[in-house]
Amino acid sequence: MKATLTTAILAAALVAGCSGKEEGKGEALSVKEAAKRAEAQGLKPQPGLYKTTITMTGLEIPGMPAEMEGHGAGLARTVESCLTQAEVDKGFEGLLTKGQDGACRFENFALKDGAFEAVMLCEAQGATTRTTMEGTATATAADFTASTKMGFGGGVEGTMNVTARHERVGDCPAG
Secondary structure, eight states: OOSOHHHHHHHHHHHHTTOOOOSSSOOOEEHHHHHHHHHHTTOOOOOEEEEEEEEEEEEEOTTOOGGGTTTTTTOEEEEEEEEOHHHHHHOHHHHHHTTTTTOEEEEEEEEETTEEEEEEEEEETTEEEEEEEEEEEOSSEEEEEEEEEEEOSTTOEEEEEEEEEEEEEEOOOOO
8 A cells, every 4th residue: 555654644744734723623524625724724834854753652463473462662763854845835735645646535634723633544455544643733843643543354453553753854955
């Protein structure tokens, strides 16, 4: 599945970092509609170099051998990526759908005063993931937790829980 957990988390961070929550509860939205709402708020992420650290806090897969229990807990992955002015200028839809092949939508999307809650459903190549996220964000950073339920076929589901920190660390390297 091209729509990875990292992509979903980065999508949530980009949207959350750039808008204020609508009053009331969240609602189901396409990624395109979520992008439009963020843009309508008039706030955009700043271009620059961003560092994202995702730490796995739990992994449960039915049928996993006992010796694998707890495997991956505490595992952290840090990636850096450059958000160019040209990407910011193209708008949020391009940022949110990067790497997703249109396979994701928000079941619930709510933002207010830098706090956000969202549920993103992604379906591709016969696999389904449902990610519940909540946290806080600004135009240059986000801190949040995410819990992803993954369908493996045959009614088997697993869950992966992570914490994430997304922050602007400087300008993009020249070149």
